[in-house]
Amino acid sequence: MALSPQWLDELRMRTTLSAVIGRTLRLTKAGREFKACCPFHNEKTPxxxxxxxxxxxxxxxxEAHGDAIRWLTDQRGMPFMDAVKELAAEAGMEVPAPDPRAAQRAEKRASLHDVTGAAQQWFEGNLxxxxxxxxxxxxxRRGFSEATIREFGFGYAPTDRQALKRALERFEEPMLLEAGMRIEVEGKDPYDRFRGRLMLPIHDTRGRVIAFGGRILDSDANPNAPKYLNSPDTPLFDKGRTLYNLHRAAPAARQSGRMIVVEGYMDAIALANAGIDEAVAPLGTALTEKQIELLWRQVERPILCFDGDNAGQRAAMRAISRALPMLRPAxxxxxxxxxxxxxxDDLIRESGLAAMEEALANAASLLDTLWEFEKAAAPLNSPEDKAGLKARLLDHVEAIQHPDIRALYKRELLERFSSFAFPPRPPREFKPRGEWKKGGFRAPAPTLSDEARDRLTRAMQGGARDALTRAVIAGLVRFPDQILPHEDALAELARRDQNVGPAIDSLLEVAETLDLSAQSTISLERGLPAPPEKTSFAFLDEGTDPGDAREDLAEAVSLLVERPALESALAEATARFERDPEGSIADQARLRERLLALNERLKRFGRKKAAAADESES
Structure with missing residues (x-):
């Protein structure tokens, strides 16, 4: 009976291993695992x-190792199919009925294993x-030891186009073609795929040869030939589901607790040659989702170690992009x-194994790498450049499917962006303007000039475009210590809204003379228009806690700057829609969603005021 790998994987997934083993062995909880004294050898310490x-x-x-099926066959002595049937019954799964076609395919795969195994022996003999x-x-020249050459099965494929055919003449041509060892071109005789190359076998997780990789040795004689050539996909080999050296690296990873992913199989061999055995490599493709799952079966945080050139960094980012939707806790x-x-290999030969170990020990997190890569991806010399950085980061965040991880990534990346885009200003040197009196220095409150007062009056009486702007100006007069902390935002508002620009300039000028340590205020000798008695902005109410009022005022300043920017971007997206309807629908939807969220924040001020009023009445 032929059981598919997919069916067996489903059976393992539905089986709780600790429950199966716990029937005959007493297990003790140890973190996220269970431990016990090994039943396969005598020991006193688990x-x-x-x-x-x-x-x-x-x-x-x-070194005993296995899954639930292996436990029943090795520890309890059950035949394989009896173990499968027992686990399937407990998991509520039907064991597939015998399938003649599946049995035929299994027989064909076994025959193809014979082909690849014979080819491997021939390649090794040629070397x-x-x-x-x-x-x-x-x-x-690469410095590989004899032990490494034997362990990894290096071989050689001669330049003769028919050499392998003659050496493996006991296998029919269709089998050699199906195993990927020969190439058939219409109108021409088939010929050997690998010629004039250093050969490496590729194994499955059970250590069987399923494919080959070959490195060209004389590139001058074959200038158009690829440097590395892998077997094509065959019934034995799916390069998107295979990791080179996994059958050797997995046991080593269980000992060290780490799994290293390098760019190519020669890198994996170079690490093994230096004493790092837990290295694997994808096979000519970017790291796939299936390969990431294979890695996570071994360790929770595999280490990507790609080359330090631009191609290596792009490969790392492609792997990160594949992993983001798959992220899950731990x-x-x-x-x-x-x-x-x-x-x-370069790093080890030039700086020694210690340099490589240090690099692995200091591996960066996925989030850190994402931040550094996007920050360096384009110039950041203007507000538009920085807005582009923020958009790229949020695009990555939206790819994450797990809601908690997505929220945490968004919070962390936006905090980093804010610190980068709006760095704290150095403290301003305070120059006293006043005189010493009893109790210490008293700085007089700066008085608005007539011109400044007129500017503020015009803004507060209707020059500002809406009630929020007028309220913010009044709030800054009431809490002048909040002017300089929001200097950049206020300057941006002044640039966008020329009606309030002069008033904001006046506030910034007078704030330069404030003694913030003494909480000095702005002197209003002739006064300014009072804010309306019924206002929806709690930061203007005398009864509001000063700390809460300052927080609300800061939120209002942020809204003033963010809303026009969003409206402008929405207008641009709408204009693009007229030129390219399909290309800008998503942009418009995203901007409208952000604008709705911003309006909700604006309404919050009204809700706060209403809640405060209800609380005081009760």
């Missing part, structure tokens, strides 16, 4: 751990022959940024 989330058990003493001298010289990525132009 080194046997069960992880329900990852679906496997592992003993750090005797040790006279023909393999150039390949052996290349491996020597599952993320870490990223190592190597020196420019360096790959892991």
């Amino acid at each position: 080194s046997f751990y069960v992880n329900d989330e990852k679906g496997f058990y592992h003993c750090f003493g005797c 040790r022959s006279a023909e393999g001298a150039q390949a052996r010289a290349y491996l020597g 599952h993320s990525l870490a990223i190592v940024r190597l020196p420019a132009g360096k790959d892991p």
Whole structure:
């Protein structure tokens, strides 16, 4: 009976491993795992751990490792199908009926394994022959030890277009084609896929050869040939679901607690040659969602370690983009940024293994990498540039599916953006203007000039475009210590609204003379128009707590600047809609949503005032 990998994965997912093992072994909770003394060897201190989330058990003493099926077959001695049927019954799953076609496909895969296994033996023999001298010289220049060459199965493919066909003549041509070892072109005789290349076998998680990768040795003789060539997708090999070296790296990762993802298989071998065994590599493609899931089965935070050039950084960002929608609690990525132009092998050869270990130990979080990459992606010399940075960050945030993680990313990235775009100003030097009296220095409250008073009067009597603007001006007169902290926002408002520009200039000028440590106020010898008695802005009420009033005033200043900017952007999006309806619908919808949210914030002032009034009446 042939059981598909997908069906077996579903069975494992529906099975609680600790419940199965706990029937015959006493388990103790240890964080998110369970532990016990290993049943496969005698020990007094527990080194046997069960992880329900990852679906496997592992003993750090005797290296026993497996899933629920393996537990029943190894510990209880059950035949494979009996173990599967028992677990399926408990999980409420039907064991698939025998399928002749599935059995035929399984038989074909087994035959293809014979092809790739025979090809691997032939490639390895070629490396040790006279023909393999150039390949052996290349491996020597790379500094690979004999143990590494044997462990990873290096081989050599001769330049002859029919050499493999002759060597594997016991296999029919269709099998060689289906295994990806030969190429068929219409109107021409088939020929060997790999020629004049250093060969590397690619294994599945069970350690069986399923495909090959080949590095060209004489690029001058073949200027148009790719430097690296992999097998095509076959019934054995799906490059988007395969990670090179995973069958070796997974046991090492269980010991070290880390999994390293490098850009290519030669990088993975270079790390193993230096003593870092837990490295894997994608195979000619960007890291896929399936490969990320494979990594998360091993560790919760795999480390991406791509080359330090632009291509390597783009590969890291593509992986991050794939991972963002998949993020879930305790599952993320870490990223190592190597020196420019360096790959892991370069760093180890030039600076030693300690430099590589230090880089891995200082891997950046996914969020840190996202922030640094987008901040460096374009110039940030103008408000428009900074707005573009904010938009790019929010686009990444929106890709995150998990609501809690999305909210936390949004909060963190916006806080970083605010600190970057609006850095705190250095404290201003206070120059006393007054005289010493009993009790210390008393700075006189600055008096508005007639011209400044006239500007403020015009703004508050109707020159400002709406009630919110007039209320903010009145609020700043009442709390002048809030003028300088909002200097940038007020300057932006003055630029956008020429009717209130002169009034704001006057406020900024008089604020320069305030003694904020003494909470001095603005002297109004002839007074200004009083705000209306019935106002929806709590920061103008005498009964409002001064701290709460200042917070509301700060929110109002922010609204004054943000609303016109949003309205302007919406107008631009509407204009673009007339030229390109399909391209700007999403922009308009997003801007309208933000404008509605802003209006809700504006209404909050009214709700606050009404709530305060109700509370005082009761």
